[in-house]
Amino acid sequence: MKRFFKGAICLFAVFLVFSSTKMQVRAEEESRILTGVYVEDMSLGGKTKQEARSMVEDYVDSICGMMITLVAVDGNEVQITPADLGVYWSNEEIIEEAAGIGLSGNVVQRYKAAKDLQFQNKVFELEFGVDESLVRQILTEQCSVYNLEAVDATLLREGDHFVVNGGQTGQVVDEDASVQLICDFFNHNWNRDDASLDLVVKVDEVRGTEEELAKVKDVLGTFTTSYSTSGPSRSANVRNGCELINGTTLYPGDEFSTYEAVSPFSEANGYFMAGSYLNGQVVDSLGGGICQVSTTLYNAVLLSELEVTERHNHSMIVTYVDPSADAAIAESSGKDFKFINNTEAPIYIEGITTDDKHITFTIYGMESRDSGHQVRYESEVVSKTYPDSEVIYTNASLPIGSVSVQSAHIGYKANLWKVVTENGTEVSREMINSSSYKVTPRTATIGVGTADPAAYEEIMAAIATNNIDHVRNVATALAAAAAPPAEGTPVEGAPASAEGAPAEGAPAPAPAPVEGAPIEEPAQ
Structure with a gap:
């Protein structure tokens, strides 16, 4: 009888060794997750770690496309997706834990873990994180547009006294509280489906009382x-x-x-x-x-x-x-x-x-x-x-006689x-x-546009002196000489137009600004 029990024990030991070796070979060569292991309602049984991870990632991607409605002030709705809020799978380590079931401990422990799954499944729950900066951005850019800002009380001076214009309270999204609300929802309450969330709205108080403004x-x-x-x-x-x-x-x-x-x-x-x-x-x-x-x-x-x-x-x-x-x-x-x-x-x-x-x-x-x-x-x-110099600019698109001067500073x-x-x-x-x-020098822009070579040479010679007043005198004389005479008014030399006006069809000289007039920095 003793010999029989010894043989049975030896046979059982051989069986365990064989089973253990077989399980180890399967874990090492095939790395398949045991039957009875789940992530939420997804069975991971028979899948490799990579296959299990890909399946869960696909699932997360799909639910991150669900419609989430944020209800802002006065019932206004903003529809976004979890992906817009930066929702992500935060406990990815559960795949490693799932794949390790039945592969750790001694032979008896591994065997027991595998047998336990036949009676009760091991279910892992997904956990999610939220990008708070994206949440806050959506609240600021999309939800706050519906805020009803308070209108502060203001004053209006009429004659020698002030009149108080009363303000009006408002309602605005409480961004800090709403960020926490959204994060808590995805961490604890999301059923992986479309959802609607009422944002936290607070009263925006009016500033200014009769007593204060008095x-x-x-x-x-x-x-x-x-x-x-x-x-x-x-x-x-x-x-x-x-x-x-x-x-x-x-x-x-x-x-x-x-x-x-x-x-x-x-x-x-x-x-x-x-x-x-x-x-x-x-x-x-x-x-x-x-x-x-x-x-x-x-x-x-x-x-x-x-x-x-x-x-x-x-x-x-x-x-x-x-x-x-x-x-x-x-x-x-x-x-x-x-x-x-x-x-x-x-x-x-x-x-x-x-x-x-x-x-x-x-x-x-x-x-x-x-x-x-x-x-x-x-x-x-x-x-x-x-300033110790003057600056003269020429402009061929302006006729001779056109002079625009800017004073020195x-x-x-x-x-x-x-x-x-x-x-x-x-x-x-x-x-x-x-x-x-x-410090800025006195400057002048001089028109040099003319079809008369002699006039051009004369104005350029004047410009070469770099003396604005001299150039202006020469330009005035050349403009007068180039102007056509008034009808019925013969003038020796080049006649001027009536009352100094340019002849019909001729370009008018640009007006010169008043030197020394107070002028400002550009508004734009």
Whole structure:
């Protein structure tokens, strides 16, 4: 009997060894996942790791094309897919775990693992991650367009008093809470089908109460400049820019951008072509003159002692304020004038223009400075550089006699100092900014277009002297000689047209701009 049991044990051991060897060979040579192993409702039995991974990836790709509806403010819907939200399979390691069942441990453990699957399946659940940056981008770009922003209460100055315009509460998507909602949904609640999610919406509260806005009654600062030498187009631009800023209410901590307030520089927004600075030259651009608006506001802000966060000087000196007291805005170079309401109460910006061409900005708020506190600003010219030459350009497309002159500009380096006095005694002197302005020579563009070789030689000889005034005199004489006589008016030599007008069909000479007129940095 003992010999029988010994034989049976030996036979069983041989069987286990044989079975173990067979399972090991199958695991190593075929690497097939055991029957009874699932990922959710997908059977991985009989598949290699790569086959199982590919099957699950295909499934994930398919469900990432499902339709997810995000319900924003006022029931507005945005339809996207999980792929749009950057949903991805986050626990890919389950394939390794599935493939390892029955292949680890000793012979008995591996055998037991395989037998257990005959009675109960091993099911792995998919887990998902979400790209929060993509979620936030969709909320910002697609869902927030339906936000009903609160309308803050504002002020309107009528005569010598203020009228309060009440605001209106709004509703907006709470982006932080909605990002968390979407992530939690895909991590825990998604049934792998189409779904609809109500985004988290919060009330956007109105700023400004009657009590708060009643604090706005004191003049914090006011400043005026003149544009009396400006032509109709530039004058219209100054008035338009002033009107676009007038009536602005800023709450504590608000930042004001002059560029945002007065742009775009287009005819539809009330602008005309007028002189501007560009690369050391005066050119016509839509909105020319707008920098006088920003400069006037800049000085009112300085006197109000609000916090200036961005300011740029012009490329060349301007005439309506002292050096370093200007503030240019230019779309092409990204220049802006910005400031923050750093007081404890709202402020109101009043902008007015007058029939005698003056622009004034006055900033109202709650005065918290002592009555003996005074502030003034002093411009310090550090150096001047004078132009030492003249520049003449020729233009064959313009007729002889056409002369366009741009005045020279002195180069400056200047500082602006803030001087504070208390009860008449100076207590501080602080440099606010330092500015450099280009020196530019006097320039002229001379028309040289003519069919008369002699006239051409004469104008070119004059240009060779590099003397603008001499060239202008020669050009005037040549234009007069080339002009046809008025009908019935014989003139010795080359007759001029009636009242100096060009003959019918002849090109008119380009008008020369007024030298020294205040012209601005380009608005765009």
